[in-house]
Amino acid sequence: MDLSELINVKEGWIDRRLFWDQGIYELELERLFARSWLFVGHESQIPKPGDFLTTYMGQDNVVVSRHKDGSVRVFLNSCVHRGNRICFADRGNTRSFVCNYHGWAYGTDGSLQGMHEDSHYEGWIDKSQWGLKNARVSSYKGLLFACFDSDAPSLDDFLGDYRWYLDIVLDQCDEGTEFIGGCVKNMFDANWKFGAENFAGDSLHVGWTHNSGTQSITYGKQVGEVMPVDPQSFHANANGHCWEGGLDGIGSIALLSSDRPCIMEYYQARREKMAKRLGELRAKRIFGSVISATVFPNFSFLPGIATMRAWLPKGPTRIELRAWTIINKDMPDDVREAVRDACMLSFAPAGLFEMDDGENWENATRSNEGVITRRGRLHYGLRNGTSRRDDPDLPGNISRPMYSDVNQLAFYQRWLDFMTASSWADIPKSR
Amino acid sequence: MDLSELINVKEGWIDRRLFWDQGIYELELERLFARSWLFVGHESQIPKPGDFLTTYMGQDNVVVSRHKDGSVRVFLNSCVHRGNRICFADRGNTRSFVCNYHGWAYGTDGSLQGMHEDSHYEGWIDKSQWGLKNARVSSYKGLLFACFDSDAPSLDDFLGDYRWYLDIVLDQCDEGTEFIGGCVKNMFDANWKFGAENFAGDSLHVGWTHNSGTQSITYGKQVGEVMPVDPQSFHANANGHCWEGGLDGIGSIALLSSDRPCIMEYYQARREKMAKRLGELRAKRIFGSVISATVFPNFSFLPGIATMRAWLPKGPTRIELRAWTIINKDMPDDVREAVRDACMLSFAPAGLFEMDDGENWENATRSNEGVITRRGRLHYGLRNGTSRRDDPDLPGNISRPMYSDVNQLAFYQRWLDFMTASSWADIPKSR
Amino acid sequence: MDLSELINVKEGWIDRRLFWDQGIYELELERLFARSWLFVGHESQIPKPGDFLTTYMGQDNVVVSRHKDGSVRVFLNSCVHRGNRICFADRGNTRSFVCNYHGWAYGTDGSLQGMHEDSHYEGWIDKSQWGLKNARVSSYKGLLFACFDSDAPSLDDFLGDYRWYLDIVLDQCDEGTEFIGGCVKNMFDANWKFGAENFAGDSLHVGWTHNSGTQSITYGKQVGEVMPVDPQSFHANANGHCWEGGLDGIGSIALLSSDRPCIMEYYQARREKMAKRLGELRAKRIFGSVISATVFPNFSFLPGIATMRAWLPKGPTRIELRAWTIINKDMPDDVREAVRDACMLSFAPAGLFEMDDGENWENATRSNEGVITRRGRLHYGLRNGTSRRDDPDLPGNISRPMYSDVNQLAFYQRWLDFMTASSWADIPKSR
Amino acid sequence: MNQKTLDEMALWYEVNQFYTREARLLDAEDYDAWLETMTEDVSYWMPTRENLFRRDEAALDEQRMNFYRESLTSLRVRTHRLKTGTAWSENPRTRYRHLITNVEVEAGDAPGTYRASSNFLIYRNRLERDESWMVGAREDVLLRVEDKLRLAKRTVLIDQNSLLSKNLNVYA
Amino acid sequence: MNQKTLDEMALWYEVNQFYTREARLLDAEDYDAWLETMTEDVSYWMPTRENLFRRDEAALDEQRMNFYRESLTSLRVRTHRLKTGTAWSENPRTRYRHLITNVEVEAGDAPGTYRASSNFLIYRNRLERDESWMVGAREDVLLRVEDKLRLAKRTVLIDQNSLLSKNLNVYA
Amino acid sequence: MNQKTLDEMALWYEVNQFYTREARLLDAEDYDAWLETMTEDVSYWMPTRENLFRRDEAALDEQRMNFYRESLTSLRVRTHRLKTGTAWSENPRTRYRHLITNVEVEAGDAPGTYRASSNFLIYRNRLERDESWMVGAREDVLLRVEDKLRLAKRTVLIDQNSLLSKNLNVYA
Ligand code: FES
Ligand code: FES
Numbered sequence A, B, C: 001m002d003l004s005e006l007i008n009v010k011e012g013w014i015d016r017r018l019f020w021d022q023g024i025y026e027l028e029l030e031r032l033f034a035r036s037w038l039f040v041g042h043e044s045q046i047p048k049p050g051d052f053l054t055t056y057m058g059q060d061n062v063v064v065s066r067h068k069d070g071s072v073r074v075f076l077n078s079c080v081h082r083g084n085r086i087c088f089a090d091r092g093n094t095r096s097f098v099c100n101y102h103g104w105a106y107g108t109d110g111s112l113q114g115m116h117e118d119s120h121y122e123g124w125i126d127k128s129q130w131g132l133k134n135a136r137v138s139s140y141k142g143l144l145f146a147c148f149d150s151d152a153p154s155l156d157d158f159l160g161d162y163r164w165y166l167d168i169v170l171d172q173c174d175e176g177t178e179f180i181g182g183c184v185k186n187m188f189d190a191n192w193k194f195g196a197e198n199f200a201g202d203s204l205h206v207g208w209t210h211n212s213g214t215q216s217i218t219y220g221k222q223v224g225e226v227m228p229v230d231p232q233s234f235h236a237n238a239n240g241h242c243w244e245g246g247l248d249g250i251g252s253i254a255l256l257s258s259d260r261p262c263i264m265e266y267y268q269a270r271r272e273k274m275a276k277r278l279g280e281l282r283a284k285r286i287f288g289s290v291i292s293a294t295v296f297p298n299f300s301f302l303p304g305i306a307t308m309r310a311w312l313p314k315g316p317t318r319i320e321l322r323a324w325t326i327i328n329k330d331m332p333d334d335v336r337e338a339v340r341d342a343c344m345l346s347f348a349p350a351g352l353f354e355m356d357d358g359e360n361w362e363n364a365t366r367s368n369e370g371v372i373t374r375r376g377r378l379h380y381g382l383r384n385g386t387s388r389r390d391d392p393d394l395p396g397n398i399s400r401p402m403y404s405d406v407n408q409l410a411f412y413q414r415w416l417d418f419m420t421a422s423s424w425a426d427i428p429k430s431r
Numbered sequence D, E, F: 001m002n003q004k005t006l007d008e009m010a011l012w013y014e015v016n017q018f019y020t021r022e023a024r025l026l027d028a029e030d031y032d033a034w035l036e037t038m039t040e041d042v043s044y045w046m047p048t049r050e051n052l053f054r055r056d057e058a059a060l061d062e063q064r065m066n067f068y069r070e071s072l073t074s075l076r077v078r079t080h081r082l083k084t085g086t087a088w089s090e091n092p093r094t095r096y097r098h099l100i101t102n103v104e105v106e107a108g109d110a111p112g113t114y115r116a117s118s119n120f121l122i123y124r125n126r127l128e129r130d131e132s133w134m135v136g137a138r139e140d141v142l143l144r145v146e147d148k149l150r151l152a153k154r155t156v157l158i159d160q161n162s163l164l165s166k167n168l169n170v171y172a
C-alpha cells in the first residue's frame, strides 16, 4: 500500500488501517521505533551505580543501567549466546547481569565479561565483539531517552522547540524532579497511536468522555467549569511533539487538589519562584491549566496532574501502558503522597478518567478493522491548516483555541515523515 | 493460489485449504460478504420507531434500526470521527446514537446530527458528507437482508426461485411470522462454511451424528424411523441457496412435539389453511418433513424445528453462531413456549443435536490444516451431476433422493462464482 | 530471505530469526518435517493387533496402528470425507476407526472399509482410492519411525553411522527395550529447535542451569562432581544426528540411582553382559556417563536417565513436549519403578532439571524477536571446525572435549541441507 | 454462642454439602443421582444474558430465548443422551470440574423451604487441549423432603453474553 | 466438641458470610451498601506487585505506586462515578463475579478486632466477549461494632505484575 | 441440632482449615512447614490423565507415567531446590495462589483416619505476564496424630491431558 495515501493532512482525514494493520505495525517497529529517541526512564529511578530498571524500546526489552562510572547505559536485554533474557527484574541493583542458561556475565555497561567454564572459550571468542548492543542515551533535565539509530540527530535537536514546553514540568526549581517509586502497568487491546494522539491534542473528548470522572472528583462540577472554553487556549507542536491546553493556570491543579488542599498550597506558594525560572507566562498562566502532551512517538504526560506514561506497542492492536508520577524534589512528604494518590485517582487502571479512555480506544481499534468500515475515512479536519509558526509568545506551530485536530495531524504528519523515509537522511529535521 | 483449482465440481472434490487458509478468508470478506445480501434480522425484532438491534455483516458490526419514518435502516456501527463503536447494546429503543468518545450524535438513519461542543465545528465539517455508511436493506416476508454492494441485484433476484421454498416457512398464514425475543449466541473454533454446507444438504450425517439426540428426544426411536429413506426426498438449490429434505410432512414436527403434543395439534389443525396459500405439495408433504436449508452464504434454518441461524465469520477458524426461533404470529402462547423450548432442546449450545455438530466441525477445521493432510482432497462426489432444472413439481435444480453432495457442490460453485469475480458484473445472476 | 545467510557454519553464528519467524516455520513443515523420518513410538506401545496410539508428524496428527497382519501402519488421522479427526483417543485397541460425522469406517491399515448408509454410495466412490494416506514405517530395534516422503532414503541410511550410538540404549540385552506405559505431555512457548539443539550438544548449560537440580538430587554435589571435566569427552554427529557426553560410564546412573540404589545394582550387574553385545567402550565407558542426544530433527533422549522425548512443533514459538521412559525388558519390577520415578524426578514438567530448561527456551524465543535484537547474531563458535571423521574408536564426526558448539552447528547444517533443497535429490545423503 | 447462630450455621453447612455433593455427581456424569436431588416439579432455568443500556434493563424474562428452561421430564430426556452409547462426541469423556463458592442461605416463604445462592466456576477440558471456562451464580429454592434437601427451583446466571464455549454439555 | 472450637467455628462462619455478602454487594454495584460495611477510618490498599530479585525483596511499601490507596472519602468519590449517569463506558453494565475462598480468621491485637485473610477470583465479562480474570488474596483487619463486623483495613494482593485487564472498574 | 451434626460440622471445619493453611504455606513457598503436615509414610501421587475411549477406561494405574509419585523423601529432595540458591529460573519468584473449594470429609477405614476430597484452582503468574491456570480435584487420606491432622495419602487429579503450562514448580 502507498503510505502517503493513508494520511491526508490537507483534507484532514486519516485511513482506518493505521490502527490495526499488521504490515503497517511491523513497519512502525522498523522505521519509527528503531529510529526515534524513546523515553526509557527518569534519572531518579537509578541514582546509584549498579542500579538498573528494565523497559521496552519498541518491542525490544532493554536494561537501563547506572554504570559504575556513573553514566547511564541502555542495552538489549538478550544474551548474545542463545538469546535468553539476561535480566528478569523490573528494577534492582547489581554488579553484573548473569544469564540463567549458560552463565554468560555482562557488566553494567552491557559488555561481555566472562562465562561459566570460560577456560573452554579461550581462543574461541573475542569478548569485546560480543557485548550487548548499546543504544545512544541522553537525558533532558532528568528524563532519559535512548535511540538505536546512529544517524539520528541529538536528543536536543530531536526535541527542538518543544523543550520550551518540557521545561514547564521539568524545570520548576533548582532541585529538579523525580519519579515516585514504582510504575503502574496494564495491558489492553488498542493501537498505541490512540493513546499518543489523544494526549497530543484531544481536548474535545474531555468534556464528554470524562464528564463522570470530573463530576465525581469535583463533587459535581462540570468539565466546563474546570476547563473553561478559552479562545486563547492553544495547540502547540514542534517536530511532531505536541502540547495542548489552556492559560487559566489553575484547572488541573484544582482537579488534583480536590480533597487534598496541600497540593494547591504547595503550587501557589511556589508560583513566584517558578516565574523567576520560567517567566510569568509559563509559570502563572500555562502551568496548572488543564494540559495534555505527547513527545513523539509514544511518551505522554499531563502537566499538573503529574502523570507520565509510555504507550508500549505489543502488536497492532495491543498496548502496554506504563505510568509514573513525577514530582518536584522539593515537595514535602505530605504533598508527595497527596500528588501520588490524586494522580492514581484520575490516571491509572482504576483512575476515574483513564477507565473511560481505554474502553473507547479498544472499541475504536476493533471497529476500524471491519472490511466495509475500513473503506471509510476518519475525520481529522477541525481547524486543519490554522497553525502558525510565528506566534509572539509561544514557540513551535501554534493554533488557537485548543479545540482542534491540529496537533493530531502534526503527529500523523511526523509519523508519515518517518514511515516513508528510507533513513534519517530523508526525515525533515524540523517540523 | 488459483481459486478455481480449489473446487472441482466435475470430479466432486474440494481442497482442504478452504477451511482454514487466512488468505482465502480475507478474500471471502472482500468478495463474498461485502457483495452478498446478508441476513440481519426479522422485522418483528424492531417493530417501533427507534427500535434497534446490532449484528454483523461479515466482520463489520452494523446497527439495524427502525427509523422514525418507519423504514428499516442498516448502517455501520463505527463513528466517523475516530472509529469508536457508537452502539454497545444488543437491542433497545433510542432517539439517537451518541458516541462515547466525543459525543458525536447520529440519527436512527445513521445521519450525523451533531456533536458535543458543535459550535467549534461550524465551518469545519459538512455533516451531510459524514454520516454512517448505510447498506441497502430489503425485506422478504419479514426477514431482513442487507447488502453493501450497490451493483448487487435486488434481493428478489438474489433469492430467485428459492423464494418458493422460503414461503413454506414465511407464508403459512396472513399474520405472518415473528421471532421469539432474544438470541442465543456462542463462539467456536470452526470455519463458517462447515455450518453452511451442513444445513445446505447434509442429510447423511443426521442418522449417524444425531443418533443419540434422536433416541433421547423420541424415547428410543432410530433416525430412520423419524426420517425414513425416501426415494422422492430431494436436494433443491437455486443461486447457491439450498434446501434438502423429505416429503412425509411429519418428521420434524414429530421430533419437535415429542413431550409437547400441542405443537403437533397446532400444525395439523392448520394444514388446510396452509394448503390454500402454499398448495398441497408444500403444505402437506414438504412442510413438517425433516428439512435443512441454507440461504447463501451464511444463513441457515430448519423448517419445522423453527430454528434460524447465522454463521458469523470471526476468522478462518472461528464462528459466532447466532440462533433465533421463528414462529407464526397466530400461535397461541402455549405453542409458542413449546416451540421455543423444544427448539432449544435440539438446536442450541445445549441442544441434543447441535452439540455433536460443533465438535465435528471444530475437529474437521483443525485436522484439515495439517501440511500433509492439506495435500489430500475431500470427497464431495455423491450423486454429483444428477441435478436437473426441469422438475415438474419443484423449482430450482433438483436431485433425488436427498442423500447426496449435490447441494454442497452447488453451494461451493456459487462460492467460486463470487470468489473469482472482480465485480458483480462477472457473477452469473442465476445458477 | 536467503536461508543460507541465516546460518554461518564457518564463522560460527546463527541468525535469531530461526527461532520465531512464521515463514521459516512454515517452510520447516514443508521441507523438513514432511520429508524426514520422524519418531512415532515404540513397538512395545502397540503389541497386539488392533492396538493403536495417536501422535503428530510435524503438525499432522497420525494414527500409529498394529494392523491385523501384525505390521505397523501409520496414517493420517483425518477423514477423507470432510476432514474430521477419526480417532480421538491417545491409545487403545480397536477393530476399525469410525468417523463421528458420517460414519465412514477405516481399517487398522487406514483403508476405507465402508460408511453409514453405504448403499447410497454404490457407484459413486472407489473406496480403494479414498483411504487414509499411509506413511512409510520402519523400526530400528523397537523405535518406530515414519516418513511421508517417498524419495527419502531408508531409515537405516537416514540414521547411518548414528546407529552405533543408538545401540548403546536399544541393544543392551536379548529381550530389548520397552516404554513404561503412558506419556507425559506439556506445552510451552518456545521454538522446537531450542529443545533439539540443547540435547544435541549443550553440555555447557548443565553445570549452570542445572546446578540446583543436581545439588538437590545428589544431596549437595556440584555438577562437576557428577560430570567431571574430561578431555576425552566428545561430541559425535552423523547425518545431523547428535550425541554428546563423557566416558566415565557412571555419571548419569549415579544421578538416577541417588535414593534408588537398585538402579545402580541393576546396571553394574549387567555390564559384562552388555560388553558382550556392545564391546567394552560402549558398555563400560560410554553407557552410564552423562550423555544427551538428538535424532534429527526433533527426537531426543538421555541414555542412562532413560528419558526419550519428541519436540512437537505447534507454531514457530510453541512446543508440545512428549516424554517417555525407556527400560530394558529384563528389568525387575522394583528397578522399573525406580527408573520411572527417578526419571520423572529429573525430566518431566515437575522434573528438577527440565523446569529450568523450559524457562530458558521460552525467554530466548521471545527475546530473539525484538526488532533491534534480531539484527544481532547468536554465538555458536565454540570449537567450530574441530570435528574429524577418522576417529579410531568412534564413528561419525568427532570433536573433543564435549564443551563445544560442534554438534549444534552440525544440527543446523543439516537443517540447512533440508531447508534449501527442493527435494531429497538435493539433500546430501550423508553428513 | 446462641442456638440461633448454631442452627443458622448448621443449615449453611447442610446446604454447602448439598452443593458439594451435587458438584461431585455432575463431574462424574452421574445424572440419575443428580436428578434424584430434585423435586418432581423442579424448574431449571438458564437465561441468556443480554447487553442492554441501563435504561432498557428489565427483569429476566422467561418468554425470551434461553440456554436451559427445563422440567424434570426434559432433564431426563437430555441426560439420557449419554446412555444411548452413540453420543460419539462424548467419547473420550470430558474432564469436568465444578468449583462452588459464596454459599448463602435463608428461610424461604413457605416453611421447610430455603432460598440459597452460590457462585460457580465450571472448568471443562477434553481431548488434547480443548478448554472451557464459565463463571456465574445460582439462585435456588431448596425444599426439605423427609429430612433431605431437594432442589425445587434454580436460576443460573452465566456471566457471558455470547457463550464462549463450543457447547453446553454440562449443567451449573 | 468443646466451646472453644465452637466459638472459633462460629467466628469463621460469621466472617465467611461477611465476605459472601460483600461479594454480592460488589457484584450488584451496590457500592453505598458496601461502604456501609467499613469503618470511618478504613484503609483500602492494593499495591502493585513488582518483579524483584529475591535479594532485593522488601516489604510492600505504601510510598510506592499503587492501584488503590483509599480512605472512605476517596472510595465515596470513586463510587460516585456510576451515580453521575454519564459514565458512558459503564453502559451496558459489566457482569462481575467475586469468588471468595480460603477464609481464615484469628483474634486481632485489640479486643473486638480480627485478622482475616481470604483468596479471590474476580471474573468480569462485558459486551459481546470482553473478559478479565484476576486472582489474589486479601489481608484484612475486621472490627466488631455494635455486634456487627466492619472492615477496618484491607491489603489486596493481586497476583499480576502488569495488570492483564483494560481497567480496574472493580474492587477486591 | 444434634451432637452428631455438630461433630460432623466441626470435623469439616477442621479439614477446611487444614487445607486453607496448607494452601497458604504452598503459596508462600514454605515447603518445610508443608512437609510437616504429612505423615512419615505419606504417598503423594499426580497421575497423567489419558484420553481413552470409554470402553478402554480403567482405574488409574500407578505403574504408568505420572507428574508426581512421591514419598516424603523425594518431596524433601524436590523442595530442597529453592534452598540451593541457584534455581535461577525461580528468581524473581512466582506469584502462586491456591483456591480450595468443595471440601468433603468422612470417616476413614481405620479409626482416626478420614477420607477427604476437595477441588482446586491454582493460578500462577510470573515475570511480566506469564500465566498458568490449573483446575482439578484431590482425594486424600488424613490421619489424626496427637490431635493434629496429617496428610497420609493424596491423589491429585489435574483436569488436563497435555499439561498447559511450561512446568509444574508447584504442588496441588
Ligand atoms: S543463552 Fe545466555 S548464556 Fe547461553
Ligand atoms: S470517536 Fe466518536 S465522537 Fe470521537
Ligand code: FES
Pocket (backbone or CB within 6 Å): C079, C080, C081, C082, C083, C084, C099, C100, C101, C102, C103, C104
Ligand atoms: S467427515 Fe468423516 S464421515 Fe464425513
Ligand SMILES: [Fe+3]
Pocket (backbone or CB within 6 Å): A198, A205, A206, A209, A210, A353, A357
Ligand atoms: Fe482522556
Ligand SMILES: [Fe+3]
Pocket (backbone or CB within 6 Å): B198, B205, B206, B209, B210, B353, B357
Ligand atoms: Fe447436524
Ligand SMILES: [Fe+3]
Pocket (backbone or CB within 6 Å): C198, C205, C206, C209, C210, C353, C357
Ligand atoms: Fe537441560
